[in-house]
Amino acid sequence: MKQYFRLILLLLLPLYSIGQIKKDHIEIIGKITGNLPDIIEYTLPINGIDYFGFTDSVQPDSLGNFQISLPLGKTSFIDLSNKNKSFGTLIAEPGMIYKIHINTEVKENQFRVASKDEKGQLLYNQIPNRMSVGGHFEVETKEYLQDSVPSNIKQQIKKSQEIELEGFKKLLKDKTISKNFYNLVRTDREYFYKGIQGSVSFINLLNLPYKENKLSEEQYKELWSEIFESNPVTNPEILSSSWFFHYAENYLRYKDLIIEGTTLTALSEINKQGLTHTHNINNAKKYLSGPQLEYYFAAYIHFETINKNYEKELITLFEQFKKEYPSSPYTPFLEPVIIPVLVFHKKQEEPLNEKIKFIPNSSAVNSVKEAIKGLYGKQFYVDIWATWCGPCKAEFKDNTKLYQLLKSKNITIVYISIDKESRENQWHDMIHFYNLEGIHIRANEKLNTDLINLYGNSSLAIPWHFLTDENGNVIKKRLSGASEVENLEKQLNE
Template identity: 65%
Template sequence: MRIIRFILAVLIPVIATAQKKNNDIQITGKITGKIPDIIEYTLPINGIDYFGFTNSVQIDPLGNFKININLEKTSFIDLANQYKSYGTIIAEPGMQYTININTEVSGNSFSVESKNKKGQELYNQIVNRSMIAGGHFETETKDYRKDSLAFEVKQKVEQRRISEIGGFEKLLQNKIISKSFFDLVKTDRDYFHKGILGSVAFINYLSSKQNKNSLPAAEYKKLWEEIFKSNPVTNPALLSSPWFYFYTENYLRYNELILDSTDTAALSEFHKKGLIHTHNINYAKKNLSGLQLEYYFAAYLYYETMNKNYEKELIALFEQFKKEYPQSSYTTFIEPLIIPIITFHARQKEPLNPKIQFIDNNSSVNTVKEVLKSLNKKQFYVDIWATWCGPCKSEFKENPKLYSLLASKEITMVYISIDKENRDKQWQEMIHFYNLEGYHIRANEKLYADLLKLYGSQSFGIPWHFLADNDGDIKQKHVSGPSEIENLEKQLNRN
């Protein structure tokens, strides 16, 4: 008996090691064109694919890289750099993949050599396969926002779903892809298209507050209800889809706004008190459990901290997450984004840079000309931004070079924020945190309308930078931001 126990004690670790090796996948890649320092890849945890839960590997000077992952089941792996997707691999345990990426071409820039090559090619033709590839439920609703009959919306979306899945069904029938490959894609596409319907319902709900909804209330409510009956968030297979978080977010909206009839005014109060994230997580806990809740909680924290709005309550929620899930694999992905929030609030205790000046009586300043003429300077470099604008905040990293260049040209720096009044405190805190030297004003409605008039359309993208003279007249309507300082210098030299 002792001999048998001894043999088992020896064999069990060997069997476990062999099983682990059988689950290993190897991705060998080559990048041509502009070669980044690293390539990032989503790291499936329990088969979960989420754009924020990533690892990375170095790329050698010739563009070569290798990725080794142990998988227990077929999973999506997105390859990207700074949230820009190169392509997606549908990875199966034990398989090897050779990747070619060309960063200088727009089409056919990503190819996969493997046993299921045709399946990989077909999946990467889907432009809305993930958020970092450019997809989202809301953007897909544009073709259905004017439809007034729910069954027509369902019919159109279902036709798109069938069309997408059809190619994979043929590959499965011809044994070009495996059943697990097909099942993963089918579940993902099923839920993605249901998510589109959920967004159509949600947009109609929001539009109904101004009586601008296309679908009658009974129609969009029924449409919303049917989605979660046919495709529940509790389906374990949904966890493997990159759309789990956003689908579940829509489910929670339905529960709160329709089933619980929560007044949006009550939600606005949570916003004003700085407790909206706490409320959202508490509500999620009432409707989710187990792996779904842990994943949603983690994904929520990542998504909100990634936006760099620096809400203080996210620090407390992260501490709460660590306490409730002390062994969670997600913690390591969230923590680096929490640290800047801590730094942000510590910075508020420091003295304000005297080179930061707020323009008085912003409520009565109604035009750009009024803003600039009141400063009595020679010429101006104007930055139109907002606290919620990620690209705006990315530009601020290069501000020291910008300030030096403007000083050499005797140009005055002016920041105009298009934030609403309820973000006034956050606006001032961000100016302090990013040390934005220059004059500041938060646009009222009339000043915002003047900006639209100057831009020449009903909307404009930010950041928007322009040059103006001492009379407040625009000299150059579009100039480069601080991240393109050399180009900006050329533009300034032409004046």
């Protein structure tokens, strides 16, 4: 009998241990169904600060089960994702256990949380712009840019904010969510919508030289300054929002362009000198301090580095960050993304691949036909790209298979970059780094216009691949890239 009770006790111990959790920790017990990813990434709320680039990961088992244990001192956002695609966001409170189910086979409500505040979790995850992974505030400003009355813009933004918060107010009143839960959501959404107001002002400033602004200079300056009076960057609570980085960025633009009076022409000159990032960080040091500055500095380096423009300037700023913050918890997240920048510049010391060729006098080439004319070959696979285009650069990792396929079909590859003249050096360096074997040309304005006409739209979506004959006539207008080489082979055989 004693052995029987001992066995029962042993069986209950795991359940008992799961039910016990430290007050400054959380436990996530998860299950993912559908297409199982290799890993599930989750943001680490360092001191309650949430940024999509500061993450750890867990590997689900063959059945999709996973478990995450984290120290947590305050109510924070934790976003779960895979390859920058968010599954959902957990609003986590210290001392809590959350059961999460992720269903990758459905589009709606694929992220479910079983907890006492699950209604609040569901409501927050139904907000389409809950996280800043998708981009800047500029993405959200479209519906406000055609209005020329500042009071209307503020009223519309405030109304959208109030509608979004109404559901959370009801849940707080019903005690379905805690005061800390509500306050975190309220702060996050307030700063999000104030960020939209700041972005409307910024875009009007950018449109001013082209006379496409709807607000006068006086109007957008006033609209811009208001948000930092009511919602200052110094508020420590905003650090918990993933929107802090972009809100601080908007604030620093305001200080730079409005208070300091730096002109867009001056910023262009700074960019030509390769000092844009240094200028931005020096500006941040003027107007931010303490945890806000440390976080912004780290997030800035991370955000700019993952764009894979490989600016050498970022290496200098990283070394500066380490010197100024020798014990920063952010440094381990910056080291992996700065390594490719170091490798990029090390690569430039090596000789250029002999299979990389540049069209002579390319500045005089005004059309695709002119570019192809005089080149030896029967057919040409043309890759339209740019150094700032992330998806373009992502294609290059599969170039070995692409080159093998094109060689087997006696097709010559031509790379046409739509980079501006100011990125000439960056263009050469990236060709070298990615070892882009083939013929290269950087499009001037006339060639760029010809490409837009060939594409058939007012804007050119890249990467874009097409096939021409020996005279530059387009044979096949839309082809797959290197990442879909099997499909490309089918297209070429049709």
